[in-house]
Each structure stands twice: as C-alpha cells, then as structure tokens.
Amino acid sequence: MWTRRTHRVWGVVTCILVITGLPLLAWSGYSLGATAYALWKHGVEKRASVIRLESARPGRGGTVFDYIIEIDGRQSRQSFRVRLPAGCAISVLTLPGHPDIARASGC
DSSP, X not given: XXXXXXXXXXHHHHHHHHHHHHHHHHHHXXXXXXXXXXXXXXXXEEEEEEEEEEEEEOOTTOOEEEEEEEETTEEEEEEESXXXXXTOEXXXXXXXXXXXXXXXXXX
16 A cells, blocks of 8 residues: 555655656757758768778667768768668768768668
8 A cells, every 4th residue: 555655755756757857858859950950951961981880789779880981081980770881982961060970871
C-alpha cells in the first residue's frame, strides 16, 4: 500500500524530471532545427574524398561509421550511417564557416 510519504516523494521526483527535462528537450529541438535551417539556407555543396574508415560502432538505430574525409585540402572526422569505400569522392553539404558540419549524399 502506498503511503502519503511515498506519494509525496514520487511527486517531487516527477516535478524534478519535468523541470529538467523540458529545457533539455527545448535545447535539443532548437539545436537540430538551427543546424538544419543553416544547411538549407547557407549550405554549399562540395566534393569530398574519403581518406579512411576510423571506426564503426553499432547502436540501436544502426551502425555509425566514422571516416576521415578531405574537403578543400582540410581533413576532418565525420560520422555517416552508410559504409563508404576509401578513395571514393562524395558530395557533401557544408557550412562556409563550419567545416565540421557536413551532410553527405551518395558515392
């Protein structure tokens, strides 16, 4: 049987989770929306070459492959959901001031 004290504790825990969860949810939604909008509005399509596969890590949503790619002579580490062959040239959408943000399409 639930006592009055147990109900009060669960009420406090629920309030804490709601108070901390809502700002976290708002921040993650804003971050995702801001990046997508920036790529849509200011994105530049460039050719990148896949240098090598760094690592592959399985997850609940599928495997994520980390690659070292080269865009305009600069190497960066990017994560992709598809396996790409080394030496392949791919089209990426990048932001002019942020070479670390890239989205790929095809090989």
